[in-house]
Amino acid sequence: MRGIGKSFLGVRVLSGVDLDAQAGEVHAVVGENGAGKSTLMKILAGVHVPDEGGIAIDGAPVSFGHPRDAQRAGVAIIYQEFNLLPQRNVAENVFLGREPVRRGLVDRAAMERETGRLLAELGETSFGPRDQVGRLSVAQQQVVEIVKALSLEARIVVMDEPTASLAEHEVDLLYTLVRRLQARGIAVLYISHRLREVFDLAQRVTVLKDGARVDTLPITEVNQGLLVSLMVGRELSDYYPPRARPGELGEVLLEVTGGGNARLRDISLSLRAGEITGVAGLQGSGRTELAKALFGAEPFTTGKMTPLRPRGVREAVTAGIGLVTEDRKAEGLALRQSAGDNALLVARALGRRAGRVRELLQRVRLAPPDPEREVRYLSGGNQQKVVLAKWLTVAPKVLIFDEPTRGVDVGAKAAIHDLVRELARDGMAVLMISSELPELIGMSDRIVVLRDGRIAGVLPAGSSEEAIMHLAAGEEAA
Template sequence: MTGIGKSFLGIRVLRGIDLSATAGEVHAVVGENGAGKSTLMKILAGVHQPDEGTVEIGGETRSFAHPVEAQRAGVAIIYQEFNLLPERSVADNVFLGREPTRRGLVDRAAMDEATSRLLDELDEHSFGPRALVKDLSVAQQQVVEIVKALSVDARIVVMDEPTAALAEHEVELLYRLIRRLQGRGIAVLYISHRLREVFDLADRVTVLKDGAHVATVPAKDVTTGELVKMMVGRELDAYFPAKAEESAIGEVRLTVRGGGNGKLDGIDLELRAGEIVGVAGLQGSGRSSLVKAIFGAEPFTRGEMTPARPASVRAGVAAGIGLVTEDRKAEGLALNQSVRDNALLVARAIGHRSRTTVSDLLRRVQLAPPRQETEVKYLSGGNQQKVVLAKWLTVSPKVLLFDEPTRGVDVGAKAAIHDLMRELANAGTAILMISSELPELIGMSDRIVVLRDGRVAGQLPAGSSEEAVMALAAADGVAA
């Protein structure tokens, strides 16, 4: 891609972007939200057409008026939100719109055979071609997307935040799949906010900022700090704010003794004012169930809790507990409503009169939208998360639960969210934080509680290693 430019409604979003990829290369494309990454990839995939510049594939200049034309040229894009039909089979999804026929009827046997062959090539045997997509895990659905790409003989595969919804152990599966794509001579364009993945996988890295090309460098020739500086335009001396001093940790704000329900058993937990307690565990360990039980969304049915265990969400909020959910779009925001209305959701629901104006709240979370009337669905992921935080600041909860607080947000927004979390803790809030990113978990936590199979497997002090966390999280104390 050479000299790519693009404007929407007179606003220039891409300016003279150059990007290249070679067979078998993983080329990471990074930058803050709004840098132009997705727009550039959508031009390659035929969703948008460039205002200027050229696209060449295999040395041939191409122009795509429709995504199908890009697909026929060997370009496949796997979006963060998968394009799959949940009620249909794996084979149906792989060959959707391209079903082989025999005597005028869909040849399902041929579809199944071809899908099985592609699954074998990826060494994926946990499901077959007739499995329904709705019954698959997120990681397995991602495999289906990759199989779709292979089925059209893709030469270029674009992956947009491919690990956003994956648990830590599932990321390794994705790594293996990407290596297999490389072995087939496929070029992989990899968009991610997780810089560790960039350094694990990428041969080269292209940095975009404000719609312009900043640099393209070999991944081995740049440090994390240098990459961050190119992305945000300033030094980030440390990824995480300083941890709490022992003297700054105050009274007990929440206690659970023997807490249990259908997903949890024998939970013992204590949270104090001023501290951030991290929660680690593999997929299915009970992390999200724990915060939902404390909050009253999936209440404890046995055990003791102080304040008294809430039987509902409203009771949890009344007890001074807030929850920043894992899925902000489905559970944390009213997407078609304004920034202002979303910021006031909790306060209005419980009839609370906030002494702080919405403008002050938005400044505190470092959000400067065009207008408070802007619908939340038009904001970036990082700014949406800041609105979620703002809605809880209106009621000043004593205990604030965070489930994947920085999932799908860029490095600048991450730093702002981390700083705010530590600011809240320093002001006396007790914070419980789930994160699948071990560097974040270790960097932010004053101590770490590790869950396994719905139980507390152990606790670790601040600064513990990733290996120590995984050894507790994995079955039999052996990290996978």
């Protein structure tokens, strides 16, 4: 791609962007939300036509007026939101709209045979061509999307935030699939906010900012600090706000002793005003279950919790406990309502008056702080800020964050980190659950590590990833 330019309604979103990819290469494309990554990839996939510049494959100029044109040229794109029909089986999804025909009828045997062959090539044995897609896990559905790309004989595969909805143990499967695509000589363009994935998988990385290419570098010549500064103009050393000092911590606002339920056992934990307590653990260790127990959604049935042990969510909220859920779209927001209405959801449910909504949205740094805009049109980072605003209307004493920056770009992450620390400085007790160990280490005043529904240990601020993983995996801390 050379000199790609694109405007929408007079607004310039891409300016003279160059991008190339080689056979068998994973080329990461990174940048904040609004940097132009998705628009650039949609031009490559034939969704948009560029205003300037051109595309060449194997050195020959190509022009795509429709996604089918790009597919015929060997380009496939796997969006963050999958394009699958849940009521159809795997083979039907793979060949949707281009079903093989024999004697005037759809040749289902041929579809299933070819789908099975491609699944076998990827080493996928947990499901087959006849399985209904709606019953598959998110990771398995992603495999279906990759099989669909292979069935198109794609030579260039674009992956847009491929791990955003995956559990930790499923990410390893994706890594394996990406490397198998490489081995077939396929070029993979990999868009991700998770910098660790970029360093794990990519051979080169292109940074976009404000619709322009900042640089393209071999991954061996860049570190995380340089990448962050190229993306946001901010040094990694400034990425996390300063931690609390011991003298800045206040009284214990919530304490659990011997708490347990069907998923948790013998949980003893105290949360103090002014402190950010991080929670680490492998998938299935009980992190989200701990959040739900404290919040009364899946209450503790044994043990003691003060100032009270909530039997339900309303009791917890009335007692001053809030929860920013892991899945903001499904559990945290009314997507078709405005930012202002979403910010007032909790206050209205409790029959409380809230302050001026625009001022509240300004406090959480919503950009722009427009209370009338529908939440579904906001970026992931701005949606998360609206969820935070929803809780600030009722001024909780304890606020639990479950994966606070999942699917959020690095610039918005930094803003959310600043907000979380600001809330702690104002006297709130914060419990922060995160799969991203650098985030936990950078933000937490101490880290609680869970394993098999129990607390495996508590580590001080600044502990290493190795120490956390030793506890999480059942070994002695290093």
